[in-house]
Amino acid sequence: MKKIEAIIQPHKLDEVKEALKGIGVDGMTVSEVRGHGRQKGHKEVYRGMEYEVDLLPKVKLELVVADSRLDEIAAAIASAARTGKIGDGKIFVFDVAQAIRIRNNDTGEAAL
Amino acid sequence: MTRRILALSAGLGAAASLWAQSAPQSVDAKLAALDAATKAAQSAGDNAWMLTSAALVLMMTGPGLALFYGGLVRRKNVLSTMMHSFVLMAVVTVLWAVYGYSLAFAEGNPFFGDLRYLFLNGVGSAPNADYGATVPHETYMIYQLMFAIITPALISGAFAERIKFSAMLLFTVLWSTLVYFPMAHMVWGKGGFLNAALGGKIPCYDFAGGTVVHITSGVSALVCALYLGKRIGFPREPMKPHSVVISVIGACLLWVGWFGFNAGSAVAASSLATSAFVATHFGAAAATLGWMLAEWWKHGKPSMLGGISGCVAGLVAITPASGFVQPFPALLIGFVAGIGCFLMVTAVKSKFRYDDTLDAFGVHGAGGTIGALLTGVFATRLINPGFTDAAGKPLPLGWVDGVPQQVLNQAIGVAISWVLALVATFVILKIVDMTIGVRASETDEREGLDLSMHGEEGYTLES
Numbered sequence: 001m002k003k004i005e006a007i008i009q010p011h012k013l014d015e016v017k018e019a020l021k022g023i024g025v026d027g028m029t030v031s032e033v034r035g036h037g038r039q040k041g042h043k044e045v046y047r048g049m050e051y052e053v054d055l056l057p058k059v060k061l062e063l064v065v066a067d068s069r070l071d072e073i074a075a076a077i078a079s080a081a082r083t084g085k086i087g088d089g090k091i092f093v094f095d096v097a098q099a100i101r102i103r104n105n106d107t108g109e110a111a112l
Numbered sequence: 113m114t115r116r117i118l119a120l121s122a123g124l125g126a127a128a129s130l131w132a133q134s135a136p137q138s139v140d141a142k143l144a145a146l147d148a149a150t151k152a153a154q155s156a157g158d159n160a161w162m163l164t165s166a167a168l169v170l171m172m173t174g175p176g177l178a179l180f181y182g183g184l185v186r187r188k189n190v191l192s193t194m195m196h197s198f199v200l201m202a203v204v205t206v207l208w209a210v211y212g213y214s215l216a217f218a219e220g221n222p223f224f225g226d227l228r229y230l231f232l233n234g235v236g237s238a239p240n241a242d243y244g245a246t247v248p249h250e251t252y253m254i255y256q257l258m259f260a261i262i263t264p265a266l267i268s269g270a271f272a273e274r275i276k277f278s279a280m281l282l283f284t285v286l287w288s289t290l291v292y293f294p295m296a297h298m299v300w301g302k303g304g305f306l307n308a309a310l311g312g313k314i315p316c317y318d319f320a321g322g323t324v325v326h327i328t329s330g331v332s333a334l335v336c337a338l339y340l341g342k343r344i345g346f347p348r349e350p351m352k353p354h355s356v357v358i359s360v361i362g363a364c365l366l367w368v369g370w371f372g373f374n375a376g377s378a379v380a381a382s383s384l385a386t387s388a389f390v391a392t393h394f395g396a397a398a399a400t401l402g403w404m405l406a407e408w409w410k411h412g413k414p415s416m417l418g419g420i421s422g423c424v425a426g427l428v429a430i431t432p433a434s435g436f437v438q439p440f441p442a443l444l445i446g447f448v449a450g451i452g453c454f455l456m457v458t459a460v461k462s463k464f465r466y467d468d469t470l471d472a473f474g475v476h477g478a479g480g481t482i483g484a485l486l487t488g489v490f491a492t493r494l495i496n497p498g499f500t501d502a503a504g505k506p507l508p509l510g511w512v513d514g515v516p517q518q519v520l521n522q523a524i525g526v527a528i529s530w531v532l533a534l535v536a537t538f539v540i541l542k543i544v545d546m547t548i549g550v551r552a553s554e555t556d557e558r559e560g561l562d563l564s565m566h567g568e569e570g571y572t573l574e575s
Contacts, residue, residue, distance in 0.1 A: 044352065045411045045413070045415060046352055046353060046415070046417055047417060047418070047421060047457050047458065047471065048411075048457060048458025048459070048461070048462060049347070049462075051350045051352060
């Protein structure tokens, strides 16, 4: 089993969700995060005080998937999230030691 | 209207007496009743407006100022900042009821009143001839209370995010007693040193409190900011407002409430109240534009925060002038204050690097000073004919009326409020510091005053 962490532009979330639904992927966790890679931030001014804001709003998706589906799912995410500009985001893949369904104690790929 | 009734009565009386009927008695009685009814109607109108105004001014503190200041601090301090405004609605009320009103408005000496109104003794439904002759004395008292409440609340902008709550309470009790009550007496109390209307030595025109409220609180705020020192991490760490949205709501409540503050200071539902209402509104509008344009020019973008800061600066500056100036001078005063306070809050503050957290000095101290001085320029009997000579003719007021030396009188009033605020605030801070300590501990400050002082959080994300 592999865990996919995808950091994407917030406005691309709907497209990514549609793409994943289209290839039959149900489970995911989404959180609102802040961060940056090479993308420049912006300046905010409050009563003459200037603030450089370089932590930009992003969305993080986390999915745990079967090994056999990894490439297909990662490609779907990347293609839906891409705009071609700096700030599109990144996908990271991790090994997963175990997965357990809380409702009925299913383990391993059966729990996904 | 009265003249026509008198003429009619004279005619009727003469005609009736010719026929020697019982008519003259009933006409006199009718006229007396009519006169009483007219007076009652005027009183009812005046009292309705004054009670409404009192409510509007209280609304300025809660939630107006609470929201305005609350939105500008970091999330971890929002409740403590709101508490600074809210708790004064309670504390100052009690001080006022016990001895505050008396110290401010009882006739005593030129600097503070005596204790004849202790526990509001004698302050009832009968009007006081000097303080609103057409409304109950109690109405005047409750109206003035709302001013006494908001003034120390304004100072909280300077020590937000780092003061101990107990110290803030003690500070307010002492400051109200030693600064506000005497200053209110000097400008508005009978026999007050600066009272232009009721026997003052130096007539200083301050319609609704440019000196009494804004200069005293603004200058005191500066002293507090310097005495307490900078917040931990200021100015390197970013300390952005946690919710400009909340501050906008607060600012709009302040703008609307200010009509009670200024137009209510006519103590009557009169054309003078209308005039003050208009001047207030025009001052706010022009100042908003002044600040906005200055910011647009300097930083490239006009901000929402700049807009509301400008409007408050204008409202502050027009406060002393509101019942004395014409509409277009009101626009000018507002515009000057908008730009002047913008410079104070941006250029001057960053040059001298003091942490006047919410710009109480930059807006209220500076705005109040600008407004009080410009009142001496633009005050005119065309707006306020209430100051009359022995023959009952309205006296000229400010420079536009041909009295340039009035600016000097204004300057004296301004100077007295500055000095009183500077000296008394420093002494009070020293007393509070030596007894219970003023500044929150470093851990308390880092944790956030909402948790450390009040045991709560403004926004709970889990529930």
